[in-house]
Each structure stands twice: as C-alpha cells, then as structure tokens.
Amino acid sequence: xxxxxxxLFSRREMLVSTTLAVTGLALLNVTGAEAAxxxxxxxxxxxxxxxQPHQLEMDTRTTLLDTLREHLHxxxxxxxxxxxxxxxxxxxxxxxxxxxxxxLALQHxxxxxxxxxxxxxxxxxxxxxxxxxxxxxxxxxxxxxGQICSAVAxxxxxxxxxxxxVSASLLExxxxxxxxxxxxxxxxxxxxxxxxxxAEAMSEVAGxxx
Amino acid sequence: MKTFxxxxxxxxxxxxxxAARTPGSKFLAGGTNLLDLMKLEIETPAHIIxxxxxxxxxxxxTPAGGLRIGALVxxxxxxxxxxxxxxxxxxxxxxxxxxxxxxxxxxxxxxxxLQRTRCPYFYDTNQRCNKRVPGSGCAAIAGFSRQLxxxxxxxxxxxxxxxxxAVAMRALxxxxxxxxxxxxxxxxxLAQFYRLPGQTPHLETILEKNELITAVLLPPPVGGxxxxxxxxxxxxxxxxxxxxxAIVQKDGTGRIAVGGVAPQPWRVETAEQLLPAGxxxxxxxxxxxxxxxxxxxxxxxxxxxTVAAVLNEARH
Ligand SMILES: Cc1cc2nc3c(=O)[nH]c(=O)nc-3n(C[C@H](O)[C@H](O)[C@H](O)COP(=O)(O)OP(=O)(O)OC[C@H]3O[C@@H](n4cnc5c(N)ncnc54)[C@H](O)[C@@H]3O)c2cc1C
Ligand code: SF4
Numbered sequence: 001x002x003x004x005x006x007x008l009f010s011r012r013e014m015l016v017s018t019t020l021a022v023t024g025l026a027l028l029n030v031t032g033a034e035a036a037x038x039x040x041x042x043x044x045x046x047x048x049x050x051x052q053p054h055q056l057e058m059d060t061r062t063t064l065l066d067t068l069r070e071h072l073h074x075x076x077x078x079x080x081x082x083x084x085x086x087x088x089x090x091x092x093x094x095x096x097x098x099x100x101x102x103x104l105a106l107q108h109x110x111x112x113x114x115x116x117x118x119x120x121x122x123x124x125x126x127x128x129x130x131x132x133x134x135x136x137x138x139x140x141x142x143x144x145x146g147q148i149c150s151a152v153a154x155x156x157x158x159x160x161x162x163x164x165x166v167s168a169s170l171l172e173x174x175x176x177x178x179x180x181x182x183x184x185x186x187x188x189x190x191x192x193x194x195x196x197x198x199a200e201a202m203s204e205v206a207g208x209x210x
Numbered sequence: 211m212k213t214f215x216x217x218x219x220x221x222x223x224x225x226x227x228x229a230a231r232t233p234g235s236k237f238l239a240g241g242t243n244l245l246d247l248m249k250l251e252i253e254t255p256a257h258i259i260x261x262x263x264x265x266x267x268x269x270x271x272t273p274a275g276g277l278r279i280g281a282l283v284x285x286x287x288x289x290x291x292x293x294x295x296x297x298x299x300x301x302x303x304x305x306x307x308x309x310x311x312x313x314x315x316x317x318x319x320x321x322x323x324l325q326r327t328r329c330p331y332f333y334d335t336n337q338r339c340n341k342r343v344p345g346s347g348c349a350a351i352a353g354f355s356r357q358l359x360x361x362x363x364x365x366x367x368x369x370x371x372x373x374x375x376a377v378a379m380r381a382l383x384x385x386x387x388x389x390x391x392x393x394x395x396x397x398x399x400l401a402q403f404y405r406l407p408g409q410t411p412h413l414e415t416i417l418e419k420n421e422l423i424t425a426v427l428l429p430p431p432v433g434g435x436x437x438x439x440x441x442x443x444x445x446x447x448x449x450x451x452x453x454x455x456a457i458v459q460k461d462g463t464g465r466i467a468v469g470g471v472a473p474q475p476w477r478v479e480t481a482e483q484l485l486p487a488g489x490x491x492x493x494x495x496x497x498x499x500x501x502x503x504x505x506x507x508x509x510x511x512x513x514x515x516t517v518a519a520v521l522n523e524a525r526h
Contacts, residue, residue, distance in 0.1 A: 039213065060214055060215065060216040060258070083249065084246060087312060090312055096286070097311060097312045098312050098316050099313065102242045102245050102246060103245070103316065104216075106216055106260065107241060107262055109218065109263075150311070150312065154311065162286075162290045163290070163295065165303075165446065170302050170303070171295055186310060186446035186447040187309075187311055187312045187313065187447060
C-alpha cells in the first residue's frame with residue numbers, strides 16, 4: 001500500500017463511521033461515470049502497541065501489518081512478500097513472534113504488540129539492536145526490523161528450553177549454537193545475505209544473557 | 211481481498227451455530243493459510259467467524275491414557291508440550307520440521323489439518339485447476355509436476371496434502387473430534403478424515419459444511435523410536451518433497467506414514483507387516499499402484515531410500 005492511500009483512509013474515516021462504508025478503491029473508480037459503491041465492513045478492535053493503548057475501527061480486511069504501518073504510522077515494520085514467506089513483517093505479540101501480514105488486526109483484541117520501535121530507541125538501543133550495528137548484521141536494512149524482532153524471540157525460545165528441528169534431543173536444554181540460530185532464523189530472509197553477521201550478533205547477545 | 215463481515219465467538223457451539231446461520235462463512239483460526247488464500251481471492255468467504263478465543267487451546271490427558279489436543283492449540287505449543295516431546299516425539303519432530311517459528315506461533319492444530327495444497331497451479335488463478343474451479347481441468351498433470359502426488363491421485367487432480375503434522379498424526383492413529391451445527395459431536399479416525407480426489411478434488415475431507423473441529427485425540431503412547439525424516443530442496447523452511455514419519459520397535463516392527471506423495475498422509479497398515487523384511491519390500495507394497503508423472507517418478511525411489519535410512523537410524 002503506498003502513501004497516497006493514507007489520504008483515502010483518512011478521508012474515509014471522516015466520511016463514515018457506520019458499519020457500511022465506501023472503499024478507497026471505489027472512490028478511485030469515480031471518474032466521470034458513476035461507479036457503484038462497494039460495501040465495506042468495518043469492525044472494532046483494541047490492543048496495545050509498544051505499551052500504548054489503541055481503539056480502532058477499520059475495514060475488516062486490514063492486516064496487523066497494514067494497521068501498524070498505515071493507521072498507526074509505525075513504519076519500522078516492513079512489508080516484503082505479504083504472504084508470510086519472507087519475515088520482514090515480524091513483530092512480537094504477547095512476547096511471541098508472528099508474521100503480521102498473515103494476521104487480521106481484528107484477531108488481536110486485548111493483545112500486547114511490540115514492534116521494532118518498542119524494542120529500543122536511538123538513544124537507548126535494545127542489546128540486539130546494538131549487536132546488529134556492531135556486527136554489521138544488515139546491508140540495505142529492509143529486513144532488519146523483522147530480523148531483530150525474530151532474533152529477540154529466538155533467544156527467549158532457547159532460554160525457555162524449546163527444541164528446534166536441529167536439536168539432537170527433544171528433552172535437553174538447547175544451546176544457542178550457530179546451527180540452532182540458523183535453523184530458528186530461517187523464516188527471516190535477507191536479500192543482501194547478512195546471515196553470518198546476524199548469527200554473530202545473536203551469539204554475542206546470547207553469551208551476555210547466559 | 212473480497213470484503214467480508216466478521217464476528218468473534220466464545221464457545222464451539224456458538225461457532226457452529228453462527229456458521230449455520232450465515233451462508234458463505236468460514237472459521238478463522240491462526241489465519242496463516244486462509245488469509246493467504248483470501249489475499250489471492252482463491253478463498254472468498256462472505257463472513258469470517260473468528261474461533262481464536264473459543265477456549266480450545268488446552269492439551270489434556272484422556273482417561274484412556276492418551277492426549278486431547280484442543281483444535282486451537284498452536285503448532286508451537288504442541289511441539290513444546292513436555293508429554294508430547296517425551297511420549298509422541300514423532301509429532302514434535304514433524305511440527306518442528308514445518309514452516310517457521312513465526313508461523314508455528316500462529317498455526318493451529320485444526321488449521322494445520324485443513325490447510326490446502328501447495329500445488330503451484332492451485333495458487334495461480336490464471337491456470338486451470340479442478341480443485342479451485344471444479345470442472346475447469348488440471349494444468350498440473352501435463353505441467354510442472356515435480357512436487358506433486360504419485361499415489362491416491364486421479365485424472366482430475368494430482369495434488370498432495372502439504373502438512374507435516376498430519377503425517378505424524380496418521381502414524382499415531384489420531385482421531386478428529388468435531389461438533390456440528392445441530393450440536394452433535396463425533397470422532398473421526400484420521401485414516402477416514404481425508405477424501406481422495408476422484409472427480410471431486412475440491413472436496414478434501416468428510417467434514418460437513420459448518421462442522422467445527424474441537425480437538426485431536428491421541429491414543430496412549432506406543433513407545434518405540436520416533437523419527438520424522440523430511441526431504442526437501444532446502445535444509446529448512448520448505449515443504450516436503452517426501453517425508454517419512456516412523457515409529458519403530460526393538461523387534462523391527464513398526465508404523466510408517468509418508469508425506470508429500472498423496473492427497474493425504476499415506477499409510478498402508480498391511481504393508482507394515484513387511485517392515486522387518488526391509489525397506490524395499492515395505493515400500494513396494496506401500497506404493498503399489500502408484501501413478502507418477504515423468505517429473506515426479508523420482509519420489510518412488512526417494513521414499514524407499516528414506517525408509518531404508520530411517521530403519522537404519524532406528525537400529526542405532
Ligand atoms: C510460508 C509458509 C510455509 C509453510 N510451511 C509449511 C511446512 O513446511 N509444513 C507444513 O505442514 N505447513 C506449512 N505451512 C502451512 C501452515 O502449517 C498452515 O498455514 C497452518 O498450519 C494453518 O493453520 P491456521 O490455524 O493458521 O489455519 P487457518 O488459516 O486459520 O485455517 C485453515 C483452514 O482451516 C479451517 N479451520 C481452522 N480451524 C478450524 C476448526 N477448528 N474447525 C473447522 N475448520 C477450521 C479454516 O476455515 C480454513 O479453511 C506453511 C505456511 C506458510 C505461509
Ligand atoms: S493437481 Fe489438483 S490442485 Fe493442482 S492444478 Fe490439478 S486440480 Fe488443481
């Protein structure tokens with residue numbers, strides 16, 4: 001979704017507050033000839049993002065990703081494939097990482113959502129953010145917010161004793177080995193191939209943790 | 211995505227009743243498959259019933275000594291549940307071999323069983339596909355079929371069921387517990403849950419319209435060595451070309467279900483009597499009547515070799 005849609009969304013919010021509205025697309029279609037308005041369903045949801053409570057009423061189709069970027073203007077979370085395949089949209093929901101593109105905002109009633117903006121700030125970086133900078137865990141940076149959210153969750157998963165596909169035993173405490181980190185991070189694709197540096201950044205944070 | 215109305219329900223009975231009340235409705239669990247298909251307008255529900263918070267998110271011991279897994283238990287929680295890791299290792303292993311950490315955190319037990327095929331022509335709405343548009347033909351049979359099915363398929367559809375979890379559930383003799391809109395419940399053995407495509411590949415299970423899955427039941431543990439061997443084009447984060455889910459006992463007997471070859475997890479109980487004789491004998495019987503395409507005939511040898519590797523691993 002590009003910037004110009006912001007205008008349509010805000011205009012729509014002004015125009016309608018009932019359950020039936022007119023889509024941005026339908027407005028676009030009105031070019032001389034009358035286009036039939038497409039009825040759109042709206043519904044309400046409330047959750048917190050980075051500790052801030054939000055009450056929203058929106059098109060039922062809106063994904064959590066689009067809600068964060070287009071409605072709450074938290075553009076740190078990125079849209080890559082929009083089909084759950086690349087991991088750029090990874091955020092934390094109640095401490096667990098998910099692909100925000102494959103989730104409706106409406107599925108998150110009462111949830112606590114954390115985005116890259118909520119992990120740390122430029123003055124007070126999260127240790128994982130600092131480690132990514134130190135180890136050059138990126139080149140273009142587009143996948144980085146998703147990588148960092150995922151990396152934070154991966155270390156928590158290891159600490160909690162959750163096994164992975166490469167763990168030799170399902171019952172022993174897993175360790176943050178390079179193999180484990182690579183397997184657990186496979187849902188975050190990096191087009192620049194910064195993988196080895198990402199693993200180093202994670203190893204450093206894991207070492208400090210234990 | 212087509213527009214839809216949305217409601218949250220609080221109990222399984224409410225969910226089934228809501229579905230019966232509203233034509234064109236679909237249950238939404240994790241959403242990782244349904245929303246993907248809705249974005250492509252392959253699924254176009256008019257109404258979404260969000261069952262995420264109906265309280266079916268617990269794993270409990272059954273009086274018989276098995277487990278009752280709530281339909282909404284996530285793949286992550288199921289793979290990490292200690293009794294599952296200890297007594298049903300095959301299930302943990304299959305889950306952990308599927309998708310990614312992010313997806314498993316949202317994917318649910320019922321949603322995983324009902325996820326749709328990954329046939330590339332099913333996903334490409336410009337192509338003919340009997341599963342997506344009944345009667346339109348099948349572009350896969352004469353097309354790029356390397357990933358598709360070799361057995362249980364038909365001349366209308368050669369798609370596979372993509373779930374790793376279902377392969378383990380089949381070997382574990384799982385049952386699917388449901389509630390219908392009129393409130394009646396039943397338990398369907400997984401062996402009878404999926405339908406072969408025949409001339410109606412769009413009908414994938416024996417579930418009735420609006421029937422809600424409430425749980426998956428596992429019988430008491432059977433011991434043995436549990437192995438899930440998934441063969442794929444990448445070491446991580448790829449669907450199976452083929453997979454072998456095995457429980458092998460000390461005396462060489464066991465159970466094996468195979469993924470990536472058929473429209474459902476493929477298990478032939480009578481073939482299992484041949485397991486002590488070896489992989490060749492067992493696989494010949496398991497895949498008897500297979501009708502591979504030129505592009506996916508390699509799967510027959512791949513299954514046999516993977517079964518051999520698994521039996522060998524089980525001995526050590
Ligand atoms: C990039 C990617 C990679 C993947 N890789 C793998 C892999 O390697 N192996 C693998 O096995 N899977 C893989 N998956 C698939 C994933 O496992 C499924 O998407 C997931 O399990 C679906 O569960 P869900 O809860 O999100 O289902 P949903 O998307 O919510 O629902 C799926 C279907 O089930 C129906 N449904 C859900 N709950 C119920 C219920 N209680 N009763 C009746 N009907 C119900 C819905 O109406 C819908 O039709 C992958 C997915 C993606 C996006
Ligand atoms: S194999 Fe099945 S799913 Fe694939 S194109 Fe043919 S009919 Fe469709």
